[in-house]
Amino acid sequence: MAASSTTAFTASLACARPDSLIFLRRSAGGFGIRSIAMPLRSRRLWRGRIRSEAATDIGVKSASNSRASSISALEQFKALGSDRYMKERSSIAVIGLSVHTAPVEMREKLAVPEALWSRAIGELCNLNHIEEAAVLSTCNRMEIYVVALSWHRGIREVMEWMSKTSGIPVSELRDHLFMLRDSDATRHLFEVAAGLDSLVLGEGQILAQVKQVVKVAQSSGGLGKNIDRLFKDAISTGKKVRTETNISSGAVSVSSAAVELALMKLPASYALSARMLLVGAGKMGKLVIKHLAAKGCKSVVVVNPSIAKVDAIREELEDIEIIYKPLTEMLSSAAEADVVFTSTASETPLFLKEHVENLPPVSENFGGFRLFVDISVPRNVGSCVSEVKTARLYNVDDLKEVVEANKEDRLRKAMEAQAIITKELKSFEAWRDSLETVPTIKKLRSYAERIKSAELEKCIQKMGDDVLTKKVRRAVEDLASGIVNKLLHGPLQHLRCDGSDSRTLDETLENMHALNRMFSLDTEKAILEQKIKAKVEKVQS
Structure with a gap:
């Protein structure tokens, strides 16, 4: 491989x-x-x-040694015109x-x-x-x-x-x-x-x-x-x-929209007396129960693999009776329900046509239709259920009907939100732009440190160890460091692009390229080669 x-x-x-x-x-x-x-x-x-794009086979030799093959691939990358990637x-x-x-x-x-x-x-x-x-x-x-x-x-x-x-x-x-x-x-x-x-x-x-x-x-x-x-x-x-x-004020969630949709589809005079079943007691399911309680529903049956999550919801929501049923009783619970909400992580449908068409009919008070409101993705209720004459199936895409009813006020707040987002976007981009010059800053500092170390060594050899006390040696080293830092201060200031001054990214990058040329740092190519080499070695590992 x-x-x-x-x-x-x-x-x-x-x-x-x-x-x-x-x-x-x-x-x-x-x-x-x-x-x-x-x-x-x-x-x-x-x-x-x-x-x-047709890939041209440029023939990398089969390698017995992954390191040799990696270097070969990198050399070919250089030969193939890496300048394209520099831009x-x-x-x-x-x-x-x-x-x-x-x-x-x-x-x-x-x-x-x-x-x-x-x-x-x-x-x-x-x-x-x-x-x-x-x-x-x-x-x-x-x-x-x-x-x-x-x-x-x-x-x-x-x-x-x-x-x-x-x-x-x-x-x-x-x-x-x-x-x-x-x-x-x-x-x-x-x-x-x-x-x-x-x-x-x-x-x-x-x-x-x-x-x-x-x-x-x-x-x-x-x-x-x-x-x-x-x-x-x-x-x-x-x-x-x-x-x-305050854009979330009065906003509906997917779960509350599902409850709204179900109640909207039921006859108003009987809506709160409908027998409610929820399959799944996760985060979305818990919100369904919460919104049912807020609407005045007094009881809900919850089908879940374990009772622990249901007990936790019971402790938190005391205004609604929560009746637990194990997963093995899902179909029998559905047979006694007028509305079935589903919200599980199952990757296969829990309800199919053959399951639903065998359920007993619901009361004519509810139009003779059993409602299935599926807010799961992947879906918990197969699309084939919509073929059953006594069933009505709704999924997350059907919630738009509810959403349209109360979004006008939040659209005005969304305009205010855009101003905040624009400001935060500029801050993130300034941070990312600043990363462009970090390798050049590091290489320039390293270049200066090498020169400082070499010249210090020459100076110390000329003066002789017997002349230099620790105090004098430290003073000479501090002098050399101070000169380097002061000389680098100007160039490094012109490599700043963090939004703290008026310098543009283009201007900063021009300064970076100039320093790369003047000091032969070749930063961009070195970084890119490192990335390519890392990728090649990862493929070969």
């Missing part, structure tokens, strides 16, 4: 027509596919069309789909359970052009955040990974995916964390889910410094938006 993987990798480096790999166009909506308009911002929400900075990118761009049938195929996030991050980081990665997968979205060594090749590799893991052809994925780069990708995550991109504008659960990405990745050592800082800044921004705009 080592030789073939290296061949494929170096071959991909040889195919250097970055403008030929991906064609971008604006989406049909003009500036992004959204059901919730953001009038203060024109988002560049692109759909990508990837065309395959392309590593990009932060997000590629994915959400409730705004893809139906639930598509989202459930791409959903990654939380237990598999760490593995997914590892697989993504093993792709040739991906340096860092994170996965945000919820019932309303599946988004992959990466730092790509090459934008075009990185995006292509992520799309192929998504296709492989979901079983959906790339050609079919293209119609639903969105791709955003650098500041657009950063702004998108900040908006997601702030609840501006949610089906329910301002909902709070998404912030907890963004926090969970960081928690899971930290436990597995998966996040690199760029993605780690990106997600932490997004969490901070989400908190600020909620605190300073």
